[in-house]
Amino acid sequence: MEKTRVQNFEKIIRDICFKVKVEGRKIIKNSDISPAQFDLLQILYFRGPKRVTDISLILGITKSTTTGLINRLEASGYLEKVKDKRDKRVTTITITEKGKNVIDEVIKARVEFMQKVLDKMKKPEEVMDRLECLDKMINEVRENEKE
Template identity: 75%
Template sequence: MEKKRLENFEKIIRDICFKIKVEGRKIIKNIDISPAQFDLLQILFFRGPKRVTDLSMALGITKSTTTGLINRLEESKYLQKTKDEKDKRVTTIKITKKGENVIQEVIKARVEFMNDVLSKVENPEKLMEELENLDNIINEVRKNENK
């Protein structure tokens, strides 16, 4: 495929992702957490409890910055820290019910937004099938590149 079309394809995908993200972020404007804190909560919600190092790597930020996010979220009861019984140096971070509620509210807002979008699409089932196929191809390419 020609370079111009590939660049346009990347831009379209990036724009779609950004717009959906912005719709969800409207919810957190009414809550006392930042977008970076929200990203951390999402990781815990979808991937389960993590160590600080794992969160830092997933977010692409320093451990000290991650620790700051964690401390503020813990103060607000969005997550909790637990020391490992065997190795007190290891701390596991887990999302609380309050944190889960925030994520669920954002997902709900995104789903409502996508429902509005899909109601304007001629054949939403076909679009969903094509998007699922694209996602599978992306996963396959990523898997092959990581070998």
């Protein structure tokens, strides 16, 4: 019985994340950005400039695939490659204003969607409190697993 409850919990969380992601992806559907390219832009937007190796590790894809994504995004003006001033062998990938604007538009769409969801709730503050608590617990479990 407990396993079924945990499996249902995981499924609900996965389904919620997927649905929110799909709402945001509607924005890029008619653009020249693929979902994989969008994931790469998000990394740079939220985590700052990264090396190709770091991006490929975060995305869980090969360096050659990452390089292809980067080259297409650079050609479209969504990011740029910056050579390290001290070590010319090191290149850092940085998001441009054009790239930031795409992420901002997706976030705006997600926020508008979530506002509609919150508007349907009787006590949205209680739901938010529980979600914040859940997020804190997930972080604690992740930290404990690192040790």
